Structure formats: structure tokens, C-alpha cells
Amino acid sequence: MDTSEDILQQPAPDLVRGSETARPAKAARLSPSFISWLQAGPMMLVFLAFFLIPLVFVVIVSFWDYNEYQLLPAFSGRGYTDTFEGCIAQLPDLCTIAKTYLKTLKLCFLVWAITLFIGFWVAYFLAFHVKSKTWQMGLSLLCTIPFWTSNVIRMIAWIPLLGRNGLVNSGLMKTGLIGQPIEWLLFSEFSVVLALVHLFTFFMVVPIFNSMIRIDKSLIEAAYDAGATGFQTLVNVIIPLAKPGIVIGSIFVITIVMGDFITIGVMGGQQIAAAGKIIETRVNALQFPAAAANAVILLVITFLIITMMSRIVDIKKEL
Amino acid sequence: MTETTRKTGVSRRTLLKSTAGLAGLAAGSGAITGFPYVMSAEPKVLRYLGTAVNEGDDISKQCLKDTGIKIEYITATTDDVTKRVMTQPNSFDVLDTEYFSLKKIVPSGNILALDAKKIKEFDNITPVFTKGETPGGKKIGGQGTAPWKVLYLEGKDSKTFSKTATEFVTLIPTVYNADTLGIRPDIIKRPISSWAELLNPEFKGKASILNIPSIGIMDAAMVVEATGKYKYADKGNMTKEEIDLTMKVMTEAKKAGQFRAFWKDFNESVNLMASGETVIQSMWSPAVTKVRSMGIACTFQPLKEGYRSWASGFCVSKGVSGPKLDWAYEFVNWFLSGYAGAYLNRQGYYSAVLSTAKANMEPYEWAYWMEGKAAEKDIKAPDGSLLEKAGSVRDGGSYEDRMGGVACWNAVMDENDYMVRKWNEFIAA
Numbered sequence: 063m064d065t066s067e068d069i070l071q072q073p074a075p076d077l078v079r080g081s082e083t084a085r086p087a088k089a090a091r092l093s094p095s096f097i098s099w100l101q102a103g104p105m106m107l108v109f110l111a112f113f114l115i116p117l118v119f120v121v122i123v124s125f126w127d128y129n130e131y132q133l134l135p136a137f138s139g140r141g142y143t144d145t146f147e148g149c150i151a152q153l154p155d156l157c158t159i160a161k162t163y164l165k166t167l168k169l170c171f172l173v174w175a176i177t178l179f180i181g182f183w184v185a186y187f188l189a190f191h192v193k194s195k196t197w198q199m200g201l202s203l204l205c206t207i208p209f210w211t212s213n214v215i216r217m218i219a220w221i222p223l224l225g226r227n228g229l230v231n232s233g234l235m236k237t238g239l240i241g242q243p244i245e246w247l248l249f250s251e252f253s254v255v256l257a258l259v260h261l262f263t264f265f266m267v268v269p270i271f272n273s274m275i276r277i278d279k280s281l282i283e284a285a286y287d288a289g290a291t292g293f294q295t296l297v298n299v300i301i302p303l304a305k306p307g308i309v310i311g312s313i314f315v316i317t318i319v320m321g322d323f324i325t326i327g328v329m330g331g332q333q334i335a336a337a338g339k340i341i342e343t344r345v346n347a348l349q350f351p352a353a354a355a356n357a358v359i360l361l362v363i364t365f366l367i368i369t370m371m372s373r374i375v376d377i378k379k380e381l
Numbered sequence: 382m383t384e385t386t387r388k389t390g391v392s393r394r395t396l397l398k399s400t401a402g403l404a405g406l407a408a409g410s411g412a413i414t415g416f417p418y419v420m421s422a423e424p425k426v427l428r429y430l431g432t433a434v435n436e437g438d439d440i441s442k443q444c445l446k447d448t449g450i451k452i453e454y455i456t457a458t459t460d461d462v463t464k465r466v467m468t469q470p471n472s473f474d475v476l477d478t479e480y481f482s483l484k485k486i487v488p489s490g491n492i493l494a495l496d497a498k499k500i501k502e503f504d505n506i507t508p509v510f511t512k513g514e515t516p517g518g519k520k521i522g523g524q525g526t527a528p529w530k531v532l533y534l535e536g537k538d539s540k541t542f543s544k545t546a547t548e549f550v551t552l553i554p555t556v557y558n559a560d561t562l563g564i565r566p567d568i569i570k571r572p573i574s575s576w577a578e579l580l581n582p583e584f585k586g587k588a589s590i591l592n593i594p595s596i597g598i599m600d601a602a603m604v605v606e607a608t609g610k611y612k613y614a615d616k617g618n619m620t621k622e623e624i625d626l627t628m629k630v631m632t633e634a635k636k637a638g639q640f641r642a643f644w645k646d647f648n649e650s651v652n653l654m655a656s657g658e659t660v661i662q663s664m665w666s667p668a669v670t671k672v673r674s675m676g677i678a679c680t681f682q683p684l685k686e687g688y689r690s691w692a693s694g695f696c697v698s699k700g701v702s703g704p705k706l707d708w709a710y711e712f713v714n715w716f717l718s719g720y721a722g723a724y725l726n727r728q729g730y731y732s733a734v735l736s737t738a739k740a741n742m743e744p745y746e747w748a749y750w751m752e753g754k755a756a757e758k759d760i761k762a763p764d765g766s767l768l769e770k771a772g773s774v775r776d777g778g779s780y781e782d783r784m785g786g787v788a789c790w791n792a793v794m795d796e797n798d799y800m801v802r803k804w805n806e807f808i809a810a
């Protein structure tokens with residue numbers, strides 16, 4: 063919330079120009095801060111009604127009790143204690159929730175690292191090597207292709223490709239590279255990471271591209287003139303200036319992957335635990351308080367990660 | 382979540398036309414006879430919440446034709462149906478759900494028991510539901526939430542299941558079946574006769590079980606018992622120790638790489654089997670039929686330990702009253718009158734009233750589906766597509782053999798909460 067307000071209050075060049083042209087005509091008496099509030103207002107109300115209030119409900123319900131068929135509005139920590147069941151008793155073995163989060167974090171880290179690597183270079187190519195605006199637009203639209211089909215179809219389509227009798231396996235067998243089909247191509251962590259990277263690289267490309275396109279080209283020329291190598295320019299000029307994009311892209315990818323259970327479920331053959339999956343099972347068993355407790359835990363952990371990331375880069379300032 | 386409201390039967394345009402026609406007719410007849418007859422102009426609409434099993438377009442079309450009742454399907458998964466009954470009891474009129482969910486639904490007070498006296502064919506309902514035996518007198522296994530345990534309530538607004546027959550029926554039975562493992566005989570190439578084969582290392586990385594806890598746990602229990610590791614007092618109502626033991630066996634198998642994948646949805650199970658990713662897995666009858674209709678060999682294998690059965694039926698939302706309640710009775714009576722029963726039988730399910738379904742089927746169809754005889758002619762699905770060539774025999778044989786071989790029913794246990802947690806642990810292992 064406050065980021066968007068700050069943006070509006072700061073004299074960002076575009077906004078000032080916009081309000082100056084509007085001012086003499088109508089809004090001469092409205093103070094600038096009131097206009098800012100007016101502009102931020104609708105989004106704020108939407109956030110309040112559809113995000114903050116439901117979130118408060120989730121937190122409240124997470125402390126309720128429940129039975130087979132209803133919520134019991136009495137204070138109870140059962141949702142939480144059940145979730146952490148066996149965490150101390152089973153030491154040194156990990157309990158379900160710890161295992162699940164470790165697995166989710168591992169997948170999340172892998173997907174983040176790979177999408178960042180691929181996304182960075184795709185954005186770099188788009189920003190510095192593609193000269194025409196039209197081509198830049200066209201090529202970045204190509205990145206949205208994975209979103210053209212529904213989740214389910216996309217998942218099912220992997221089977222003929224990666225399956226035991228799929229295209230990749232039969233191709234490799236024909237060339238004689240392998241004697242037996244490779245089993246870990248599908249329904250494994252590999253396939254989960256592959257599908258997630260395939261889906262979410264786009265969320266890295268766009269913000270990084272957006273940061274890169276705003277880098278003043280004369281800075282790069284200056285670096286070149288000062289005798290910097292390509293690599294030095296990349297590390298000392300481009301990456302620092304693209305940081306806000308990198309952080310925003312990372313936030314997108316991490317929050318989506320932390321909460322995902324459909325892709326992990328389908329590509330992992332329902333055999334890989336995910337934080338979101340626990341919530342789904344609980345909701346399906348009508349154990350809403352336990353589901354809410356798990357949602358709160360997931361939220362807190364994701365929030366911690368995001369906080370750490372924004373420690374590295376002050377997004378507010380950078381924008 | 383995966384919920385769509387399908388408006389089937391008639392398109393909006395034809396509905397508009399016909400209602401306009403009806404209104405015109407009503408107005409016309411009113412003008413002639415002097416009757417201000419409003420009722421006939423009001424369309425009879427029932428919102429029908431259920432899983433896709435019973436929700437055929439042909440059924441709703443025929444129903445509209447026979448009774449004038451327009452059925453609006455609300456399709457959801459089994460879990461979502463229960464969730465909806467709990468949270469939005471006013472969003473549907475007629476509920477089509479499974480007996481095992483009654484343990485959750487009845488105590489919530491969100492449904493209305495139906496009056497057996499108003500159900501014309503009630504006395505002709507198969508004894509599978511009322512007595513727990515087949516028409517031929519074979520005793521059916523009652524472990525789990527068997528329908529006869531939860532069929533009656535003690536009183537109209539009672540929340541207690543009655544042990545003896547009363548006139549207050551929780552769910553009027555409609556459809557049921559006996560499930561077992563599906564196999565790929567062309568790949569396995571040897572006879573399979575026990576649930577224990579699911580954990581046979583021979584099928585390492587080629588087995589699957591379904592990931593719906595209340596059904597999956599029953600399949601798991603059948604497997605554990607078949608391996609001789611443990612004999613349950615009641616598979617459908619395990620103690621915490623029994624749940625631990627069951628999940629331990631399954632977890633060890635999972636860690637050893639026995640399972641290729643778990644499935645959650647009908648189409649997933651079809652894909653796994655058809656693509657050869659799995660060769661043995663828990664399966665539902667129409668999924669086996671679908672794999673076979675793709676030209677791939679697939680058998681719904683009868684096993685010596687018996688079948689895991691399920692059953693569903695109709696009740697109405699507590700919000701339904703007045704003429705709507707009458708339509709609901711009219712609809713349920715129509716459903717049991719034969720057309721729908723024959724339709725379900727032709728899909729490989731079983732209908733609750735056998736006599737009326739039989740009257741609506743060809744003798745050769747009845748012989749194939751119900752008597753376990755070799756098909757005299759090609760067997761066709763309700764939509765006319767070819768299911769089986771003449772000469773083939775149904776997997777598992779006759780109704781008597783299949784329903785008589787049921788060992789347990791889908792269940793909600795007393796320790797359901799604990800079981801769900803353990804199931805999550807199994808997935809995370």
C-alpha cells in the first residue's frame with residue numbers, strides 16, 4: 063500500500079506532467095495530497111475489501127476449533143498444534159510440516175535460480191540487442207505462450223513428451239543413448255521444476271526488462287569509454303541498475319511457487335508434498351481452522367522471505 | 382473448485398420459446414375457461430448438486446420430457462459437494478451424494494430426510510441397500526460406511542441414524558458400484574488375483590493409488606490385509622494404531638519407488654493407464670471402459686479379497702418446501718422409474734431399482750451387464766458408441782458375483798481428522 067502512495071506523492075515525471083495539464087481546467091482547488099489519495103483510493107478499497115478483511119478472517123478462524131462438520135468459534139490452538147504434531151517427538155527425524163516446507167523451499171529456490179538466470183538473459187537480449195520497439199513487444203509477447211492453454215491441458219501434454227513411452231524417451235532409445243526409458247523425466251522433482259520454470263520465467267522477464275530498458279544508454283557508453291570490459295559493465299553497471307526488476311521478479315516467482323499445489327501435484331504425480339497441498343487436503347476434509355492455520359504459516363514464511371529480499375534492495379527508493 | 386454450472390436439457394432460447402408457449406397456452410386456456418391458472422406457467426426448476434456420475438444430459442432431457450421438471454446441474458467433486466452442503470445449503474435443491482458423507486452432512490442439519498411412503502418404488506429398492514444382501518441372498522461385507530447403516534433416521538428432524546427401518550430416509554438410493562484394481566493385461570501378462578499385487582516389487586514404479594484420503598485409505602487397507610500383515614476389525618473405522626500401521630506400509634512402498642504417481646481425477650487415471658505409465662492401479666469402472674474404448678487392453682480385475690464399494694442417493698436441501706418439495710419427490714420417483722436406471726446400468730454402474738431398469742433395457746443388454754453372460758450383440762454406450770464387441774463378458778461377471786463380493790465401503794472414520802493428517806504425511810514422505 064504505502065509504496066503506491068509514495069510513488070504518487072513523489073514527483074515522478076509522468077504523473078506531474080499529467081496532473082499539470084489537468085489542473086488549470088478543473089481540479090485547481092484540490093490539494094495534491096488529496097488527489098493522490100483519490101488516485102490510490104479505489105485500489106486501497108479493493109485491497110481492504112478483498113484482501114485485508116478476508117486475511118483477518120483467516121487468522122481468526124485459524125484459532126477456532128472444529129469437528130467433522132462445523133467450525134466451533136471457541137479459541138483453540140489445535141489447528142497449529144496438529145500441524146506441528148511430532149516435530150519434537152520425532153527428532154532427529156523431521157516432522158511432516160518441516161519436511162514439506164523444506165521440500166517447498168528447495169523447489170522454490172531451484173525455480174527461482176533458474177528463472178532468474180534465464181529471465182535475466184532473455185530480458186538482456188530484449189533490452190540491448192533488439193533495437194526496434196515493435197520487435198521488443200512482439201518477442202516479449204511470445205513469452206506469454208505458455209499461458210495460452212489451461213493448466214490441466216498443459217499438464218496432460220507433458221505425458222506424451224516426458225512419459226515412459228514419450229517422445230524424449232523413445233527418441234533417446236532409438237539413438238541408442240539409453241537402453242531403458244529414463245523414469246525421472248516425469249512425476250519427479252525434475253518435471254516439477256521444469257514445468258514451473260516453463261510457466262514462470264515470464265514473471266522474471268517482464269520486470270527485469272522493464273528495469274533494463276530504463277537504463278540510460280550513455281552510462282554504458284561511459285563505462286566503455288572508461289575502459290570497462292563487457293563483463294565489468296555487466297557487473298558494475300547493468301546488474302545494479304536492474305536490481306529493482308530482479309527483486310520484483312523474484313517476489314513474483316517466489317510467492318507463486320510457495321503457494322502452488324496444482325502444478326506440483328500434477329507434475330509430481332501427487333507424490334511430492336507442497337505447503338499449498340496441505341491446505342488443500344485440510345479444506346477438502348472440511349477442517350477449515352487447520353487449513354487456515356497452515357495458510358497463516360505459509361503467509362508468515364513467504365513474508366519473511368520477501369522481507370529479506372527487500373532488505374537487499376530498497377524497492378521503494380529504487381522505483 | 383472445479384465447479385461448473387451446466388445448463389443442460391434445453392438451451393435458453395428453446396426454454397424461452399417453450400415457456401412463452403406455455404404462458405400463452407395458460408393465458409389462452411385461462412381466457413376460455415375463466416381460470417387464472419398461474420401455476421402452469423411457472424417453470425418447474427430443480428437445482429441438482431452432485432458429482433458427474435449421474436449427471437447425464439440425456440437424463441435431464443428425458444426428465445423434462447416426462448415430468449416437465451427442468452434440472453439444472455451443479456457439478457462438483459465429491460469433496461466440494463460436501464463442502465457446499467455445509468457452507469451454502471441454500472444454493473441447491475436436490476442433493477446427489479455418497480453415503481459416506483452422511484456422517485458429516487446429517488449432523489450439520491442442512492438436509493431434509495425424505496419420506497419413504499412418498500417414494501413409489503421404495504419397496505422395490507434392491508436389498509443391497511436395505512438388508513445388506515444381494516437379491517440372491519448373498520451377504521455383503523459391511524465394513525466402512527455401508528448404506529444400510531446410515532439409511533434411516535430416527536425421526537423427521539433427528540440427527541441419529543436408526544438401526545431399524547423407519548419412514549425417514551437419509552438418501553434415496555440411486556447408483557452404486559463395486560470398485561477394484563484396474564490392470565493392463567497386455568503388459569502384465571499373467572493372472573492377477575489379489576490386492577497385494579499393488580505392492581508387488583514386480584510393478585515397481587508402475588503402480589498407482591488414488592489420492593482422495595477417504596477412498597484411498599480403503600484401497601490401502603485392502604492391500605495391507607491382502608499382504609497378510611494385519612487383519613482389521615473394521616477397515617472402515619480404524620483405530621489410530623491401525624491408521625499408523627497402514628500408512629507405514631504404504632510409506633515404505635512409496636519410498637521404495639513402488640508408485641509412479643497418485644491420481645485424483647478420473648481423467649488422470651485414464652491417462653496414466655492408457656499411456657502405460659502405470660500397469661496396476663486403483664480405478665473406477667467407467668475409467669476402465671474409457672481406456673478400453675481407446676483400443677487399449679485394460680481389465681477391471683476381480684480380486685479374491687473382494688471389492689471396495691460405494692453408493693450414492695438423493696436427498697433435498699433443508700431450504701426446500703412447498704411445491705418445490707413436491708417436484709423433488711416427483712423427480713426422485715421419475716429417477717427410479719426406469720429410464721435413468723437403464724442409462725446408468727449401460728455405463729457399468731448399477732441402479733437402485735432393478736425391476737424398472739430391466740424393463741427399459743434390451744434383454745441382451747441386461748444379460749451382459751447384469752447376468753454376466755457373453756454379449757449376444759455389440760454392447761453400446763448410452764451415446765451409441767461401441768463399448769464391447771459381441772461375445773465379450775463383463776469383468777467380474779454378474780451383479781450377484783460383483784455385489785456379493787463386496788468387502789468394504791468408502792468410509793468416513795471416527796478418526797478422520799487423524800487419518801487426514803497421516804495421509805498428508807504419506808504424501809510428504
